[in-house]
Amino acid sequence: MEQEPMIEENKSNPNSWMIIFADLLALLLTFFVLMFSMSSVQVSEWQALVTSLSENLNPERAKIDDYDWNKIDEALILEETGMNLDYLKNVFEDKMSRNAILSRSTVTVLDDRLAISLPSDLIFELGQAELEPDARAAMIELGETLRTIDNEIMVVGHSDLSPISGRFYPTNWELSLVRAILISRLIKTGGYEGPIEAYGNGSSRFSELDESIPLDQRYNLARRVDVIVLQKKRN
Known part of the structure; x- marks a missing residue:
């Protein structure tokens, strides 16, 4: 009796590439998490960045700062002295x-x-x-x-x-x-x-x-x- 050929078992899965892609994404995510954990944020640089942004994005604060500096300049003016x-x-x-x-x-x-x-x-x-x-x-x-x-x-x-x-x-x-x-x-x-x-x-x-x-x-x-x-x- 002649054996029937197995047609469907040898046919490749058309969605198998998604498994490889998911593995790649997992590796990339692991890599970035590892890199971030090895880095450190400089507090002084971060504070400078926050201050710079707040001054440039807040016009009212910039006006106040200018006014305060003018007052400081006035305070630095030396008093005139009288006779010895x-x-x-x-x-x-x-x-x-x-x-x-x-x-x-x-x-x-x-x-x-x-x-x-x-x-x-x-x-x-x-x-x-x-x-x-x-x-x-x-x-x-x-x-x-x-x-x-x-x-x-x-x-x-x-x-x-x-x-x-x-x-x-x-x-x-x-x-x-x-x-x-x-x-x-x-x-x-x-x-x-x-x-x-x-x-x-x-x-x-x-x-x-x-x-x-x-x-x-x-x-x-x-x-x-x-x-x-x-x-x-x-x-």
Whole structure:
């Protein structure tokens, strides 16, 4: 009996190429995953990229940044300085030595300022803010000396620790402030044309005095009015 030929078994599968293609895709995916796992992202470079994109894609932020940089440029402008403080110290000491009241004042150069310390017992009665005619004339004379400089000036009143009470000056702070304002006005009367800031410190700076000095002398030093000449040039 004659055997029938096997026709369908030897015929190749037409979709077999898809198996090979799937294997290739799997290999490629494995390769890329392996490459990515071996790489590292630089945080600084990534942050720079994010910042650059956010600035270029956000116009409002760019405007703010420009404005801030302009402010920084303004802050970097150096302040104009007035006359040399060491030179002024010599000038003031020479001119003040000719006045009986001003000659007992002290002139001290600090880092960025010069302090003319006026003992209040020379110009004010204890607990008062009125000046005698001679003291008033001396303050105007001081103003005549200060009018020739272009430095900024402020006046600061001080007091000792003794409590004070009264209708006009209930505390040392009010008394020291009124005295500073009065001296400021007399300096302006003498011809100083710039603005003058006046402050009252009361007894808040008493602890800064040298404790090795006897207490009664520290009280005398505390009762004063400081005329401060700053290194900065006045507007």
